[in-house]
Amino acid sequence: MVLNSIEKLLEKYDNAETTLQEEAQLRAYFNSANVAPHLESYKPLFVYFTNTQQEAFTKDVPLNTKKKSNFYQWISVAAAAVLMFGIMIPQMWSSPTYSQEEIELYNKTKNALAFMSSNFNEGASSINVLEMASDNFNAGIYKANFVKEFGKTTNKLLK
């Protein structure tokens, strides 16, 4: 009786006319221990369906990765900005402050250098005088060349 109905159900099953309840019935029958020998070939099919149903997705899905990666991206930008301002601001704000002693030393050095440079200038002006003398000498030599030339021509004439 049971077997008969199972066979009918199988036929309906093959024609895709069974309801979900009937399919559940078939599954229960073939998963049980006593299956009629001539229907044995159906057994793996329904066992397989029952087994695959239990397969589960075990991997974790990282739902928040997007937010995190965004955050890390902006951290590098912030670090760059902090570094930039860290270098810029001290340079802009801190006007050089010197102690009294340093200012005195600075002025003294300045005076000494000025004195030295004025002496140099004096020396340079006396050198200018020498330069003028040498100019005059050059002019004299140039004129002496005329005398030389004159001598050459007189020698030619005397010959």
Add this chain to the structure above:
Amino acid sequence: MTQADFVSLVMPFKDKVFRLAKRLLVSREEAEDATQEILLKLWNNKQKISDYKNVEAFSMTMTKNFCLDRLKSKQAQNLKIVHSNYQDKGHSSLQKQVEARDSVDWVSSIIETLPEQQKIIVQLRDVEQYDFAEISKMLDMNETAIRVALSRARKAIREQLTKTHSYGIK
């Protein structure tokens, strides 16, 4: 929608998504990646989720399309083939266990040879036990066409199965 809300919404059908992906992509790793991708897509569109009438059906459609795309894409040319690790929990003898294991593996390899459309329908109907109205929504097909395809698939599987059963060769 908070993360906890999302997880409780997705929990009932994430395994179904995974199994459908595995049916189509064969390898477990590929299917895991696909499932992850689908869930992330849902999460990123979480504002719109309340507009969908049936999130589960929507996700199954998404999975089907995603996997078919994957199969078409060049990346899928080097899909890893990994066997499903079937565990027999029966109390029968070792001989019977080995036999059962073998024939159950046959079923999965027989289903693998079916055309994609039939694979999907067999998966949705026989494994996930959706009714025809739901399947027709997911696949955007009418119920008669689904019944015809399912009937063909079942007959093809049965034919292969009886063949291997009676000859014992594969």
